[in-house]
Amino acid sequence: MTLLWGTYPAAGLGTPAGLGEGLWIQDDAGLAGAVQVAELPAPSYVLAHPELPLVYVASELPDSALTVLDVSRPPAPRIVASVPTGGADACHLLLAPDARTLYVSHYSSGDVAVVRLSGDGLPADAAPAQLLGHAGSGPNADRQQGPHAHSSLIAPGGAHLLVCDLGTDELRRYRIGSDGLLEPDGIAATLPPGAGPRHAVVRGGLIYVTCELDHLVRTLRWDPTSATAEVIAEAPSTLAPPRSAELQDSHLALADGPHGEVLLVSVRGADVVSVFDIAPEGELTYRAAIDAGEWPRFFAVLGDRLIVGAERGHEVRAFAMTDVFALRPESGIGDVIDLPHAAAEVVSPACVAAV
Known part of the structure; x- marks a missing residue:
C-alpha cells in the first residue's frame, strides 16, 4: 500500500500558504520512507478515485482550487x-457513488461546489457546475459567525446529500439529481446551539455526527419519509482530559472488527482517537482512548492499519487494527493508552489517501 499525504504549511493552518508545503508519499502502511514529492499550496484534503489512478486534492485557500493528480507512475x-472551486477554504471532498461528480465543502464561505467529472475522471468543465451557498449563524461568536460547510455525506437511501454546517448547527439537505447536480431541499436536522457539527458517517438508518465545538458524538435516526434526522443519543467524544490545547473534535470512521463494528473518533487537544463499541441496534459505548500524537486532525482505516496524521506533532502514526480491536475498557476515567505504533516525520499532515 502506498500512502499520499496532503499537508498544511509548516507553521500550521491559518498561516500563509504556498511556502513549500505539499504532498508526501510513503511506500507502505508501515510508514517507511516518508518523503515530499510535490509542492502545492495547502493541500488539506486528498481523495483517491476508486478505480482510476487519480487523486483529487483540495487546496485550502481564499480562492480554493481542485487539483487532479495521476499516480500511475x-x-x-x-x-x-x-480548476477553481469557487469558494473559500475548501476542506472536504466527496466523490459520488458513480464517480461522475465531486462535491467540495468550503469552510470559510460555507459553499458547496459541484464539479462534474468526465469518464476519464477529469473535470468536465473549467469551473464548478454549481456553487450553493447558505445563510445563518450560531451562538459561538468566534466560530459561528456564518455558515461553515465542513463536510458532506450521502444520506441513508442515497437520494440526498447532507452537509455538516459547523457555523449554523445544521445538517443541510440537497436532493441529488440523476446527473449528480443538487437541488436545495431545506434542513435535514438542527442540532443544539453551539454544537458545531463537523463530520458524519452513516450506518444503516443511523447517522453518527462528531461535533467540534461541544465535544459530543450524536446519534441521529433517519426518517426516509420526511428525509429528516432526529437526535436520539449523545455521548462525550472522549473522557480524556485536554493535554496540548482545548478540545476540538475532528474526524470519525467506522471499522468492522472480529466482535462487531466500532466507531473511531479523533479529538484534538486531548490528542486521542477514542474507540466506541456499537451495539447491534446502534447504541455507542465508550471503551478507550489511544494516544494519537499532537493534534490528530485526520485518520483513516486502511487495510489492517489505523493511520493517523498528528498535524502539530509533525508526524504520522500507524497502529495495527488487531491491537485497536483488542483494547480493554479503560481502567480509570480519562486514561490514555500508549498503543504500539510505527511513526514517521511528515510536516503538518492534514489528510491521507491510499493509492
Whole structure:
C-alpha cells in the first residue's frame, strides 16, 4: 500500500500558504520512507478515485482550487488538471457513488461546489457546475459567525446529500439529481446551539455526527419519509482530559472488527482517537482512548492499519487494527493508552489517501 499525504504549511493552518508545503508519499502502511514529492499550496484534503489512478486534492485557500493528480507512475504524482472551486477554504471532498461528480465543502464561505467529472475522471468543465451557498449563524461568536460547510455525506437511501454546517448547527439537505447536480431541499436536522457539527458517517438508518465545538458524538435516526434526522443519543467524544490545547473534535470512521463494528473518533487537544463499541441496534459505548500524537486532525482505516496524521506533532502514526480491536475498557476515567505504533516525520499532515 502506498500512502499520499496532503499537508498544511509548516507553521500550521491559518498561516500563509504556498511556502513549500505539499504532498508526501510513503511506500507502505508501515510508514517507511516518508518523503515530499510535490509542492502545492495547502493541500488539506486528498481523495483517491476508486478505480482510476487519480487523486483529487483540495487546496485550502481564499480562492480554493481542485487539483487532479495521476499516480500511475511512481514515485512522483503528475498534475493532470486544475480548476477553481469557487469558494473559500475548501476542506472536504466527496466523490459520488458513480464517480461522475465531486462535491467540495468550503469552510470559510460555507459553499458547496459541484464539479462534474468526465469518464476519464477529469473535470468536465473549467469551473464548478454549481456553487450553493447558505445563510445563518450560531451562538459561538468566534466560530459561528456564518455558515461553515465542513463536510458532506450521502444520506441513508442515497437520494440526498447532507452537509455538516459547523457555523449554523445544521445538517443541510440537497436532493441529488440523476446527473449528480443538487437541488436545495431545506434542513435535514438542527442540532443544539453551539454544537458545531463537523463530520458524519452513516450506518444503516443511523447517522453518527462528531461535533467540534461541544465535544459530543450524536446519534441521529433517519426518517426516509420526511428525509429528516432526529437526535436520539449523545455521548462525550472522549473522557480524556485536554493535554496540548482545548478540545476540538475532528474526524470519525467506522471499522468492522472480529466482535462487531466500532466507531473511531479523533479529538484534538486531548490528542486521542477514542474507540466506541456499537451495539447491534446502534447504541455507542465508550471503551478507550489511544494516544494519537499532537493534534490528530485526520485518520483513516486502511487495510489492517489505523493511520493517523498528528498535524502539530509533525508526524504520522500507524497502529495495527488487531491491537485497536483488542483494547480493554479503560481502567480509570480519562486514561490514555500508549498503543504500539510505527511513526514517521511528515510536516503538518492534514489528510491521507491510499493509492
